[in-house]
Amino acid sequence: MSFQQPGPGAPNARSPLSLEFPQSLAVYDDYKSAQKAVDHLSDREFPVQNLMIVGTDLKQVERITGRLTTGKVALAGALSGLWLGVFIGLILSLFGEDGVLQLILTCAVMGVLFGLLWALVGYALTRGQRDFSAVSAVVATRYEVLVEHSLLSQAQQLLGEEPGLRPNPFA
Known part of the structure; x- marks a missing residue:
């Protein structure tokens, strides 16, 4: 070989x-x-x-880690969006002098909304064909x-x- x-x-x-x-x-x-x-x-x-x-x-x-529900998907999407929003808010705050906290909070809220929407749309597109979460590896x-x-x-x-x-x- x-x-x-x-x-x-x-x-x-x-x-x-x-x-x-x-x-x-x-x-x-x-x-x-x-x-x-x-x-x-x-x-x-x-x-x-x-x-x-x-x-x-x-x-x-593939190890099945749990059942997916709309609530779990929404929560995961919102949390993911929150982190993204805070990150973007922190980066943008480097370029501004006034209202830094307001900018970060606004970005965080927008991130939560974006993450929530993105996750729910993705979950809806699966049409129930994969209602579980899993981790996988090639061994x-x-x-x-x-x-x-x-x-x-x-x-x-x-x-x-x-x-x-x-x-x-x-x-």
Whole structure:
């Protein structure tokens, strides 16, 4: 697996996210284990710049955090607008001398109205197709440590010293 992406004008330039001829050294179920393997090699003074940790078998995970209601959407929009209005008011107040507090309060009220309206219109456009809030992330289910081909046997030998970090038997 190679991630070479030569830039313009440099057809043979190597990306910092590439190896010339990468070989699989080991596969782990979590990133911490892959990181521990690289750290073990680093402690043995292996040239770790010839290694990569690659997350594979990606999946998207979405954690539902709650139910959306018109009230929750309105409150979130109003609060978001309030922060935006206060921010704009503070910036504008730098250029004025009189009525600074009035300017900030006016911007805050306008921000609340704008945020409220914007959030409610956006929520209405979904027509009930997504009445929940969530956080999502793309996560890897496996982490593969790749090594430059010329250093594979050295890395296998060093990794074999630690029982919990055994290299791939088929590499």
